[in-house]
Amino acid sequence: MTVEHAAVWELLADYGALIDMMKFDEWLDLFGAECRYQIMPREDLERGLPAALVLCDSRAMLDDRIRALREANKYNIHTDRHIIGLPRISNDGLAVEAPFAVYQTDQEGETRLFATGIYRDQLELAGARLKIRDKLILLDTFAIPSLLATPL
């Protein structure tokens, strides 16, 4: 079955925008009932050492993680902005790669680059809706202590 590429672009755009608006319940709903979410330093994958920094292999686990982050972020107040670049999409529309940059703005209104990397997503159709089955986030940046305090 083939998916319209426009639907894939929209899913990616929703993904970034919902994090930036802190609408985490809607964000979670972009994932399939069975799903996996991983963050991995890019160089580890390239060296054949694919140890995830974050691995949530069910939606319940991802839900837990998001709740914990929201609690932690009461003390690290910032806002996020995801800029997602042009994606590469497989012919069937179910495998997608997209580069991203995430910026953070602190309470003084200063914005800084936070991290860059690439998403590698496996998608699935749940009825008429496109969902994320497997999201692998390959991070370029690994020098930021607070790196895992926000969903990427």
Added chain:
Amino acid sequence: MTVEHAAVWELLADYGALIDMMKFDEWLDLFGAECRYQIMPREDLERGLPAALVLCDSRAMLDDRIRALREANKYNIHTDRHIIGLPRISNDGLAVEAPFAVYQTDQEGETRLFATGIYRDQLELAGARLKIRDKLILLDTFAIPSLLATPL
């Protein structure tokens, strides 16, 4: 009436590129005959204090503002670069949200992040052409003194 999503992408791409090329007459022509252009700090909107930093509620006002900025920028020489990320588009194609980052390069050739934020646009069809009826620019960044010296 439904608008092709590709036309929305093109309008957004034109919007950024025309500012970056300083083609402000063509840029102004992207707006409808009746239009509004607002810049607002994101946090003010979220707190329910929607006071615009910039509010132009007619095309004549927007034209005036652009002329003033061009004059001012004779003394603050820089070039802009807009990177607009994947947008979210309503089903009818007339409401669109797109994250952006603006970079500025000074006369020494150094490029810095200037601001990030999100566009929230209401579009309209003027004959066959898609135009901007209402542009709300929600800014993440508010710590930059020269922030309003350039169209965003």
Added chain:
Amino acid sequence: MTVEHAAVWELLADYGALIDMMKFDEWLDLFGAECRYQIMPREDLERGLPAALVLCDSRAMLDDRIRALREANKYNIHTDRHIIGLPRISNDGLAVEAPFAVYQTDQEGETRLFATGIYRDQLELAGARLKIRDKLILLDTFAIPSLLATPL
């Protein structure tokens, strides 16, 4: 002959992703048999002084350059990340402009903005595949000594 805009987006996405993955043979294969690749400071073009910083006017020359860069980069170890923004595409799909930002991450895992600019590409169809015939990279940033040590 008209080209699907989706094919143009994919070509741009491939272009950035293949550099970032250091898959330079596949990257080279995005160019036509006869091709040109130029890097030029934006301001020089605007002043009517279009002197290229880099000019490869055949695929063999581009191949040579890439090999030289790969050799040089053994001593300047970093990874690249291209974020390519929404492009402007001509009606026939064969002329395209796209803004970009390139980030570099060093061996300590710190990511910095490297350069911004815009691509101006002329494309062609080689059988069913879209290829780059002429790529002009207009650079905003010109203050970075190592600027030409990486393909942009």
